[in-house]
Amino acid sequence: MAGRSRSTASDWVDYAAREVLDITLMRAHFKTHRFERHSHERFSIALTTSGVQSFHCGGALRVSLPGDLILFNPDQAHDGHQGAPEGFGYTMLYVPIETMTGNSDPDAHLLLGRHFSTPVARDPDLARQFVAAVAAIEQPGETLRGQELVTAFFSALMRRHGERARSDLAVASTGARRMSLARDYLAANFHRDVAIAELAAMTQLSRAHFSRAFTRHYGVPPHVWLNAVRLSQARRMLLHGEPAAEVAVACGFADQSHFSRRFKGAMGVSPARWLQQMRRD
Template structure:
């Protein structure tokens, strides 16, 4: 974490850069601390994880409970404090206006409002999408995935809770050559912490257009394809006898724990268990034992 602020044993806040330029992630828990009335020059979109967070915004008092989504527009005044003695824990994603503006792209089919019409939403589906984006933002070597999930979550929130009805439709055809170029670039630089911006620059598209056009062409977004390439490289290295920790880093994962999570998420078992079944000396029926 790049920042660490402590007030008491139960009050803490961590800040770190987000998936790309203009994005910052905050994770915090407060019991004693109360925010004075303030505003941010950025969008601030958050998710309450525990407890109750109360705040004054737009002339009304709001209470954000577990699973609720907080939606602050740039320069929108608000405060914040605990709603119960237990305090509250939450995550917040701060986005420069230019980031969100880039995600509102007619060519990409994301014609949504520029501002939120309300500061709080109880929406389990939107909360789950935002939770996945926030979790990815906190994971090293996942910037491609983190921005893709963040843009999808924010576009969905603006579509539902924007100042006017949003329209998310198919993107314009970006051409087969561009998409194959992006796919080949991922296959070449899979070990690096690729970003949507880097891929988009390679093919001359906006970031959100690249992501949506890639998914339309290949059936999965770029970050899912990247994960598949990394796992394929890792399987080859494991079968060649390379150590697990070395395989994890060479394939582009942050560490062995990160590698284990993504491997099990795709194959249903750990890399070590897979190797025991597929490596030299394994029995044919072992591959069916989880």
Template sequence: MDQHSALTRTPAAGGDFARLWRESRFDGMECLNARFQRHAYAPHTHETYVVGVITAGTELYRCRGTERAARAGQVVVLDPEVLHDGRPAEDGYAYRMFYPSVALFGQAMADALGRPALPHFAATELDDPELFQALRGLHHGLEGPQREPLSTDTDALRAFTALALRHGDLSARPREAGQEPAAVRRAREYLDANLDSPVELADLAAAAGLSRFHLLRVFRKAVGTTPHGYLTDRRVALAKRLLAGFLPLADVALACGFCDQAHFNRVFKGRVGVSPGQYRRGSNPVQDAQAAAA
């Protein structure tokens, strides 16, 4: 059963809230953002893994013959085909859930371990604040405005592999990051050549000659940031140079690979402290006036 079926089998009660969508770039993974004061799930299973975070309140549920409680601040995870139900405690609960397919988890594990493997999770509630923040941030990012594929893929791979490697029953471990100067150089060259285009993590890893997981580790070790962080810094540096000229702000955003003007403004201000327009006015007010009049 998918989560849409579970919700419609016992529809949310009045006053409750649920938003469900699918992520096509992650094998059609269902994502659910919900707040329940009264809604109770009938016993059901999923063909997928169940991964999420409790953001408020307490969810009560029965799983593997035991009554359990998942509380705010905890990560929750279930293997595929595990029978469970769900209902709110007196204070209700809110959660953000992912339903990643077995194939998606298998691909992430092959990437991280160099061979096929699937995690098994014996514990269903996890106290792991760092993982909680990573999963919640990923979920917010998927629900929010359009994001760059490199950022989304990086966040998803890091969050799901961290969950499996820390808490899954896996005998194999990733190899040490080590030094990969040639691969890092190839990755930087690829990023520098694609400042104006969307970058896929899989394409970047192929250019570097490493798996996606290993590339993220060696790149951060060598450069001090993720490939997406490096790409963003290079795009902002290019934007600052272009803002000294006469290109309209929308054209500067496009030339630097930002999704739209709002994305450009948000990222630029986050790195520089002022908006692109303010930067242009402060660095060259004469050219800003000429560009506005063009």
């Protein structure tokens, strides 16, 4: 990280935008910060590099040790905190959905999974490929090599730890259509303070039934999914030069303080610091 020592005695975060396949790279170490429950619109792939990383995901407490891969699907809710006094360090790639799912090749009989089957995987060979892929995308002037190594890593990752979507989530089902309608409504109204009654009425379900159905279908409660949409839009607006105070209001947050809390709770760093890092280089 430019201008600071990457000490394991304190919290630090370093984000970097990479042109290779529109990937965002993050390196971090946390000892005191606790991530609130959140999700991302992209695939999130991390390698724990030090300490013990603990998080809740899929209804269970997970633990990641050095050398373990952490694999989050888009919209998969999780939190994060230290699992040992020394904290934990990790490197993460935020990967567009089309990049991860675009590696299947039916003509070559290569049909890969479309989501990860487990949030933690101990796979030393893939851990080495991860390190090599990260080094490649950080090498200036070698975009082709970076794309090749990253694509090979993603394909191997999905072959070993990916699976096809479950049949009970088929988009043709009545329940799925209702949940898709609610999700589209949230995406179109992220700037508003949406009430659960609106969504329940739209799907013709009780409020409790709707909340359970949405969580079961997408793996994340409606408010967590809405927060992810808001933060995704906020990041785009910040990168386009919009002032943080205006971004907060436009994205449905009560004020700039509320926006900053939710942003740091999901990203581990303030909006201003994130923007500074993403614009670097």
